[in-house]
Amino acid sequence: TEEFLRRTDKLSLAGEMAAGVAHEIRNPLTSLQGFVQLIDEKSPEHHTYTSIMKSEIKRIDGIVNEFLMLAKPQPVIMKPHLFKEILEDVILLFETECALKNVMIDVRMNIRHTELMCDANQLKQVFINLLKNAIEAMPNGGLISVSALHYENELIIKIQDSGEGIPPHILEHITKPFFTTKEEGTGLGLLITKDILKQHNGSMTIQSKEKQGTTVEIRLPFLPSAVLSL
Numbered sequence: 099t100e101e102f103l104r105r106t107d108k109l110s111l112a113g114e115m116a117a118g119v120a121h122e123i124r125n126p127l128t129s130l131q132g133f134v135q136l137i138d139e140k141s142p143e144h145h146t147y148t149s150i151m152k153s154e155i156k157r158i159d160g161i162v163n164e165f166l167m168l169a170k171p172q173p174v175i176m177k178p179h180l181f182k183e184i185l186e187d188v189i190l191l192f193e194t195e196c197a198l199k200n201v202m203i204d205v206r207m208n209i210r211h212t213e214l215m216c217d218a219n220q221l222k223q224v225f226i227n228l229l230k231n232a233i234e235a236m237p238n239g240g241l242i243s244v245s246a247l248h249y250e251n252e253l254i255i256k257i258q259d260s261g262e263g264i265p266p267h268i269l270e271h272i273t274k275p276f277f278t279t280k281e282e283g284t285g286l287g288l289l290i291t292k293d294i295l296k297q298h299n300g301s302m303t304i305q306s307k308e309k310q311g312t313t314v315e316i317r318l319p320f321l322p323s324a325v326l327s328l
């Protein structure tokens with residue numbers, strides 16, 4: 099137990115430090131952003147450069163935000179929730195973006211009354227990250243099929259997109275910290291997703307075919323708390 103205590107102690111110290119560093123990065127970043135905006139207005143001839151600077155500043159901000167979430171995780175609050183509502187709430191968040199980007203989301207759920215012990219906000223983050231990736235994989239629009247079903251003592255959720263897919267040599271790297279193939283990516287989305295699923299004793303498998311699409315399968319056990327409280 100002493101070793102365990104020391105470990106949690108160290109972890110929270112690292113979390114505190116990360117939060118501090120994130121804060122220290124954000125302040126000068128805000129000031130940079132302001133001045134880049136000013137240059138953009140005063141000398142529009144430099145727009146090519148300032149627009150790159152702006153998107154890079156946005157990228158740093160994204161990394162800091164996602165890093166903060168990893169380093170200083172919110173306390174996990176496990177409560178029974180209607181799973182259907184969690185998924186529906188997230189899908190609603192993407193409605194406008196999907197309409198703009200020509201993306202259709204098809205939802206099939208056989209889980210009207212299914213309750214899951216979970217932290218609803220954290221699980222929402224999982225589906226936000228996955229839907230975001232699916233949308234980003236389809237720059238010219240396409241279809242996302244979401245299905246959820248109750249099988250034995252697990253909830254099985256599939257998110258399938260008709261996007262660009264992931265080449266096999268890339269697939270093995272995608273959950274690594276900061277691994278991204280995107281211009282403005284942070285490479286932290288899937289890492290955070292894996293972390294949250296672990297806290298729920300869940301699992302994730304990703305299957306992909308280049309130029310055809312990607313399917314992410316999530317499995318969540320109905321009683322994760324019984325294991326977590328050991």
Ligand code: ADP
Pocket residue numbers: 227231232235259261262263264272273277278279280282283284285286287288289312
């Ligand atoms: P980010 O989205 O910021 O790049 P993620 O951790 O969410 O970081 O994803 C890491 C990488 O995995 C992405 O850059 C992309 O190459 C790949 N990826 C994840 N989901 C998909 C998907 N649905 N379709 C194609 N590639 C994907």
Ligand code: MG
Pocket residue numbers: 227230231287288
């Ligand atoms: Mg992502």
